[in-house]
Amino acid sequence: MEQLQETSAEEPALSATTVFASLAELRDAPGYSPKEIATRLIDSLGADAAAPLLGVSVQLLGRWALGQDAPDAGGRLQLADLDALVGHLHCAFTPAQAMHWMCSPNVQLGSRPIDVYRTQGSAPVIGAIRAHGRGTFG
Structure with a gap:
């Protein structure tokens, strides 16, 4: 099978077929709707901090979190991008350190x-953040 990347002895081989089959189910994965991501960001950062980072008003972010409005494709990408960053911050630092x-x-x-x-x-x-976690900076 086609390999997506070289694997080490610690990493199992992963075929492109397996990845694509899994991606077919991604849209319905719980926890990743715009409503759920917006709520998670508000819970983690607060609306007053999250909204400007997303480039939207606090009111619009609140409507996304309540499911009263839905972001366009660009808004969905912004939500996912900030959600990924916050997830990495949570893994690497305490809130004060972050x-x-x-x-x-x-x-x-x-x-x-x-x-x-x-x-x-x-x-x-x-x-x-990953370099910081490894103790490397280059």
Whole structure:
């Protein structure tokens, strides 16, 4: 079978067929609707912090969380992106540490992580969180 990536002795082989079959079920996965992600972000960050990071009003974010309104495709991607970042922060830091880390200059990123997130999205910030967890910064 086609391999998606090289695997080490610790990682089981994963075929593209298996991944694509699993992805077919993704849309119905519990916990990942816009309503559930919006609620999770409000619970984690508060609406006043989450809304500006998503580029929406507090009121619109509240309507998403209540299921009274649904984000467009771009809004869904923003929700998923911020949700991924918050998940990594929860895994790597306490809430106080996460706030300090996100708002402090970061050598690897060349700026504060919060500013990098606002301009480039979560990918470089998540990379820096992973590097921090490994004790590497390059």
